[in-house]
Amino acid sequence: MTHPQPERPSTVYERVGGHDTFVTLVHEFYRGVAQDPPLRALYPEEDLGPAEVRFRMFLEQYWGGPTTYSEQRGHPRLRMRHMPFRVTPTQRDRWLHHMNAALDTVSDRMDSLDEQQMRAYMAHAAQAMVNVLED
Template sequence: MVPQRTFYERVGGHETFVQLVAEFYRGVAQDPPLRDMYPEEDLGPAEVRLRMFLEQYWGGPTTYSDQRGHPRLRMRHMPFRVTPTQRDRWLHHMNTAIDTIADRLDAMDEHQMRAYMAHAAHAMVNTFEDPEA
């Protein structure tokens, strides 16, 4: 019996997620309204946390939970006003980042990744009071 490879393994493992998350944060750094949601001076710690989370979610190492416990994404994001506009900005940068690794993804894996990111982005919205609207 041939062991099944995880999504993480199929798409290139650690290096793919390093590139994905670095590209995502390049976009965030250039988007002041979204950047304001990141309290650290340096986006580096947020980049590491997101990379570890995504690697674990997609079948890679469990470093995120080993270091930070259960993800509890909604709870961890509650201190921030996540509006539909912020969601859309986040998703724009994430989809742009996925574009940079698309050559490593077959059509099904790409669809699955984009669908998860959209679902996660929608789940983080915690207020509809959008001062930008």
């Protein structure tokens, strides 16, 4: 007699551990940003806490979690929201370095396909934010 397999969660958000994973991911990312003065300069708020909450809510929504980001802030419009900041290829690389390090801290919660998908999205999103080519 075969037993039915438990249903695989349908969203990346659920599969990687939900809210707790995204809290850890974004916290670790901003821990890196805080220790990187050239990248930290892109964050005008004295306290990174509000940026951390906004980014976590965005990522949770993007990966299939709660829609709190849109409910509170409207459409993400990422490129428009980042236009006031000078985002160079070097800044992109610094950002991606800290994001990949943060993903390393939660990768044990993910299967390889979800991890690859998240890393590819982060690389694509980082590239899309570049708005100044010279450093």
